[in-house]
Amino acid sequence: MNxxxxxxxxxTAWIDSSLRATMSPGWAVAVEMIMIGVAILxxxxxxxxxxxxxxxxxxxLMQNRLGPNRVGPGGIFQTVADLVKLLFVELVPIKxxxxxxxxxxxxxxxxxxxxxxxxxxxxxxxxxxxxxxxxFYLMAVSSMGVVGVLxxxxxxxxKYSLIGAMRSGAQIVSYELSVxxxxxxxxxxxxxxxxxxxxxxxxxxxxxxxxxxPAVIAFVIYIVxxxxxxxxxxxxxxxxxxxxxxxxxxxxxxxxxxxxxxAEYINMFIVAAIATTxxxxxxxxxxxxxxxxxxxxxxxxxxxxxxxGKTGAGIFLMMWFKWTFPRLRIDQLLTLExxxxxxxxxxxxxxxxxxxxxxxxx
Amino acid sequence: xxxxTNTVSLENQEYVINMGPQHPSTHGVLRLVCSLxxxxxxxVQPHIGYIHRGIxxxxxxxxxxxxxxxxxxxxxxxxxxxxxxxxxTVEKALEADVPERxxxxxxxxSELTRxxxxxxxxATFGMDLGGLTCFFYGLRDREMVLDIFEExxxxxxxxxxxxxxxxxxxxxxxxxxxxxxxxxxxxGVIHEYDDLLTGNVIFRERSMGIGVVTKEQAVAWGMTGxxxxxxxxxxxxxxxxxxSAYDKVTFNEVLHTEGDVYHRxxxxxxxxxxxxxxxxxxIDNIPEGPYTVKMKPVIKLPEGEYFxxxxxxxxxxxxxxxxxxxxxxxxxxxxxPNFVNLAPLxxxxxxxxxxxxxxxxxxxxxxxxxxxx
Numbered sequence: 001m002n003x004x005x006x007x008x009x010x011x012t013a014w015i016d017s018s019l020r021a022t023m024s025p026g027w028a029v030a031v032e033m034i035m036i037g038v039a040i041l042x043x044x045x046x047x048x049x050x051x052x053x054x055x056x057x058x059x060x061l062m063q064n065r066l067g068p069n070r071v072g073p074g075g076i077f078q079t080v081a082d083l084v085k086l087l088f089v090e091l092v093p094i095k096x097x098x099x100x101x102x103x104x105x106x107x108x109x110x111x112x113x114x115x116x117x118x119x120x121x122x123x124x125x126x127x128x129x130x131x132x133x134x135x136f137y138l139m140a141v142s143s144m145g146v147v148g149v150l151x152x153x154x155x156x157x158x159k160y161s162l163i164g165a166m167r168s169g170a171q172i173v174s175y176e177l178s179v180x181x182x183x184x185x186x187x188x189x190x191x192x193x194x195x196x197x198x199x200x201x202x203x204x205x206x207x208x209x210x211x212x213x214p215a216v217i218a219f220v221i222y223i224v225x226x227x228x229x230x231x232x233x234x235x236x237x238x239x240x241x242x243x244x245x246x247x248x249x250x251x252x253x254x255x256x257x258x259x260x261x262x263a264e265y266i267n268m269f270i271v272a273a274i275a276t277t278x279x280x281x282x283x284x285x286x287x288x289x290x291x292x293x294x295x296x297x298x299x300x301x302x303x304x305x306x307x308x309g310k311t312g313a314g315i316f317l318m319m320w321f322k323w324t325f326p327r328l329r330i331d332q333l334l335t336l337e338x339x340x341x342x343x344x345x346x347x348x349x350x351x352x353x354x355x356x357x358x359x360x361x362x
Numbered sequence: 363x364x365x366x367t368n369t370v371s372l373e374n375q376e377y378v379i380n381m382g383p384q385h386p387s388t389h390g391v392l393r394l395v396c397s398l399x400x401x402x403x404x405x406v407q408p409h410i411g412y413i414h415r416g417i418x419x420x421x422x423x424x425x426x427x428x429x430x431x432x433x434x435x436x437x438x439x440x441x442x443x444x445x446x447x448x449x450x451t452v453e454k455a456l457e458a459d460v461p462e463r464x465x466x467x468x469x470x471x472s473e474l475t476r477x478x479x480x481x482x483x484x485a486t487f488g489m490d491l492g493g494l495t496c497f498f499y500g501l502r503d504r505e506m507v508l509d510i511f512e513e514x515x516x517x518x519x520x521x522x523x524x525x526x527x528x529x530x531x532x533x534x535x536x537x538x539x540x541x542x543x544x545x546x547x548x549x550g551v552i553h554e555y556d557d558l559l560t561g562n563v564i565f566r567e568r569s570m571g572i573g574v575v576t577k578e579q580a581v582a583w584g585m586t587g588x589x590x591x592x593x594x595x596x597x598x599x600x601x602x603x604x605x606s607a608y609d610k611v612t613f614n615e616v617l618h619t620e621g622d623v624y625h626r627x628x629x630x631x632x633x634x635x636x637x638x639x640x641x642x643x644x645i646d647n648i649p650e651g652p653y654t655v656k657m658k659p660v661i662k663l664p665e666g667e668y669f670x671x672x673x674x675x676x677x678x679x680x681x682x683x684x685x686x687x688x689x690x691x692x693x694x695x696x697x698x699p700n701f702v703n704l705a706p707l708x709x710x711x712x713x714x715x716x717x718x719x720x721x722x723x724x725x726x727x728x729x730x731x732x733x734x735x
Contacts (some may be wrong), residue, residue: 063498159379163716164399233492236565240492243720245386324558326565327492329717331399 002297009125014302036128041116044266050078051265054312055319062323068298070345074228089254094156097251101155106252106259110150113266115141120273121195134195136185139176142229145267146172149238152260153248164247167330168238174337175235178225179271181345182218185352186278189215200281203290205316206281219279221341221348223317226271228333230264233322237330272314276307283307375399383412387490387720390730394723396708406708410701414734421694426452426526426661428631429694434520435700437732439479440674442471442515445524450605451670451681452526455663462607464528464652466644469607469636470541471511471523472672473637477548478507479675480637483727485629488559490724491568496559503551508545513540528654528660552634560631569624573710573722576621583706587677587699588629589726593621599673611643621716626725651683660689672713676700676727700732 017033020029053068053076060067068075086138094102116138119211121127131137146169155164189211191196203206208215228235251259276282283303287295382393391412397405417436421429426448433444446468453460481504488496508518514534515523559565575585580593590597598615600608616632618625623723663685673678677699683694703726711719 059494062503063495065498077635167401233494237717240717243387243716323495325493326488326559326562326568327717328564329568329715330695331715332564332567 007125008123012125025246036118040114040128044114044262048262048265049079049083051269051315052082052116053251054315055265058319059323062320075221085260086258087255091254091256092251094158094251096102096157098155098157102243102251103256105148105152105155106263108151109145109263110259110266112141112144112148113263115144116270119195120270121199121277125195126283126304130194130196130332131194135187135193135274135278137182138195138270139180142267142270143172143176145263146227148263149248151214151250156248156251157316160246161248161250162191162245164238164240164244164250167357168231168248170330171235171333173220173238174334175341176254178221178341178345179229180348181342182222183274183278185214185218185345185349186211188349188352188356190278191355191356195277199284200282202284204287206286208279208280208282211352211355214348214355215279216274217276217344217348218352221281221345222275223314225337225341226275227318227321228337230267230271230318231344232264232268232318234325234327235333236322236327237333240327263332266320268315272305272311272318275314275327276310278326280310281306282310301308307325319344365635371455376404376564378415381719383409387723388730389486389728392704392728392730392733394582394719396716396719401717403711403714403716403719406719408704408707409644409731410704410733412734413731415731418694418696419734420693423690425689426663426691429691430520430524430526431680433696434522435731436696436735437674437676437679437700437729439482439729440475440676440679441517442475442511442521442523443672443674444586444679445522445541446472446606447670447672447674447681448534448677449524451668451683452661454670455666455668455683455685456526456661458527458655458657460528460655461651461653462649466608466648467529467533467653468524469611470641470644470648471521472606474507474510474541475639476675477634477637477650478504479727480634481507483630483675484555484559484627486677487724490720491565493562493565496555499554501546501706506547510537510540510544513537514607521586525654525657528652530654532653533648536616536638536646538648541641542578545641545645548634549638555631559626563605566624568717568721569627570622572612572623572714572718573725574620575706575710577619579706579723580621580708584702585677585706586702587674588616588633589626589677589703592614592618592626592629594619597678599671599678603671605670605672607644608640611640613640623725627725662687662689664692671697671726674699676729676732692712696735698732698735700726700728701735704733 003059016028016032019031056078071077071081118128119131119134119137127353149168150165153161153168187193189207192198192200192204208219230324231238239249249257252260282307285298285303285306287298376397376399378395378397380393382388382396383391388394393409395407395409395411396403417432420432421499424432430445430448433448434441436444485497488687511521512518514537515521536701537694562730577594580590580595585593585595586597594617596615596617601615613636616636618629640679665685665687668683668685671678678697679699680697682695682697683691686692707723707726711722714722
């Protein structure tokens with residue numbers, strides 16, 4: 001096995017050992033946790049701000065416009081300006097709203113996305129927590145967000161919000177199945193749920209190439225279902241602007257609204273990052289067996305560039321969906337899941353199992 | 363009162379939501395009181411009058427030249443055609459002989475108005491269904507028509523270009539060239555509309571078989587314009603009672619028989635192409651001559667009742683004037699297409715979902731100021 005030129009595990013090991021040398025092990029763990037927390041928080045903010053900007057530019061590209069171009073060069077500070085504005089906007093108190101749940105909802109949404117980011121491998125060694133059930137964990141925490149959406153819709157005391165939340169509940173619970181099953185397909189191929197091992201297994205070929213037909217089917221279903229799970233167009237029925245004004249977050253204002261807004265983008269980042277990790281080799285560069293020179297050049301591109309590049313491509317795809325497709329209706333949405341995706345997916349899992357059993361993959 | 367607001371009536375598990383008067387998909391200050399059962403629409407009650415300005419009553423105290431400027435504010439997307447309707451009625455009453463040049467120019471501008479109105483329909487309809495990009499494509503092309511209006515009429519949306527007996531001014535020297543450029547450009551890009559929306563499988567699923575109106579129902583409710591023609595009701599005033607220069611051009615009346623949302627949309631898409639055909643037949647043949655006939659400064663219609671209807675972008679606009687021989691009309695009544703087309707909304711949307719209600723409302727292409735007047 002070739003040595004990876006960018007190995008962050010030595011860096012993290014050095015931080016760990018130097019911390020343990022100066023303080024008791026308990027304190028060292030506490031300091032490491034704080035460092036990781038701050039790092040993820042920063043990443044969260046930067047990714048969120050960047051994606052809002054990127055969405056505006058992509059949307060402008062699709063719509064023959066320029067997009068933001070006044071605040072800063074190319075409008076890059078537009079989202080910062082918007083964030084500052086949202087921080088100062090009055091939090092309008094809602095009459096007859098369930099105060100506790102109303103205030104709790106945005107935090108649940110944001111915590112769910114925050115927890116998922118912690119388990120993502122950004123590079124070798126740049127991995128906050130490497131659970132042996134990584135894929136399962138990601139599925140579990142990313143589906144927690146729906147609780148926040150349901151609470152938001154219920155506690156707002158607004159019929160539009162309630163309809164939006166109920167739609168969202170039905171939608172996310174249904175599409176969770178498809179996302180889960182398409183990930184299971186890859187887990188069968190990888191033979192592990194640990195994300196670091198899944199990435200390592202793709203050193204000589206990403207799973208989308210290795211698993212050919214079933215992997216491609218799983219990927220297509222995954223990208224559609226995860227778009228639906230993040231409540232983004234063409235599956236944005238929960239907020240359906242032209243029907244429900246703003247759906248479940250109609251009554252939210254200021255920073256609470258910003259939490260929902262930010263969580264949407266982070267969720268998009270997370271699902272694209274999961275797709276990258278399980279289908280496109282995560283941070284693993286593109287390797288072709290036998291082409292040593294080519295592999296070496298690829299290795300010199302840092303792994304986080306690979307990771308964010310692939311994730312960015314996935315996010316672009318999802319933005320492309322949103323800005324070109326009209327919205328589905330709720331019954332069509334559920335029909336698509338229960339009558340098409342679910343049977344195809346179950347069949348696909350069996351196909352993949354058969355393929356792994358017979359060794360038909362590359 | 364405080365307690366009352368927090369209790370939702372659960373009788374028959376129906377609940378009521380107010381769509382509008384401020385709502386993104388009612389295209390103005392229309393209020394739809396919807397009774398829902400889950401997401402299924404049980405009953406829709408349109409409440410109108412939020413933008414009532416009493417235009418018909420105001421007309422009674424204005425002269426005929428002044429009335430024209432009020433008609434702009436009814437169906438503001440068909441402003442030119444509304445003006446034309448009043449002018450035609452007055453000219454009919456006076457038995458004035460309008461020059462051919464005026465008729466040609468009026469027809470060309472009417473068709474341009476129709477095109478820009480349908481472009482805006484396409485833009486907003488796409489947005490109603492969640493396809494946000496449509497809005498920008500629609501407005502991009504509409505801008506070119508508005509520029510032509512601006513150059514020739516002075517106004518972009520509210521043109522007020524007609525006057526009894528002719529036009530305010532002659533056309534701008536660039537007019538013919540720009541119109542031809544626009545037609546050439548628009549023929550090249552109209553396929554983008556189909557690429558983006560018409561052929562989209564989600565769009566077809568959302569619109570086909572939704573809000574069906576049979577021909578009998580369309581006739582019974584008096585639905586005209588693209589809304590009526592999608593149900594197979596041949597109601598094109600341009601074809602049946604030609605006015606201006608419509609008897610000099612050949613064009614097809616776009617008719618479909620299905621009467622659902624998709625075909626109401628398709629009628630408009632095809633009408634844009636027909637309008638381009640009409641303009642192409644006329645634009646090179648505008649006769650020379652005066653752009654208006656000399657009228658008295660104070661127009662007094664002879665005593666009697668006069669009626670003229672025209673085909674606006676949304677249907678039949680009828681102008682009914684009762685004159686008692688004074689400089690002001692005794693009574694004016696506008697038969698506005700939107701008011702009539704709104705009426706069957708409840709019948710059309712019963713049993714469909716809220717998302718369909720939005721699609722049906724969008725396919726009627728309602729202009730609220732025209733309903734309220």
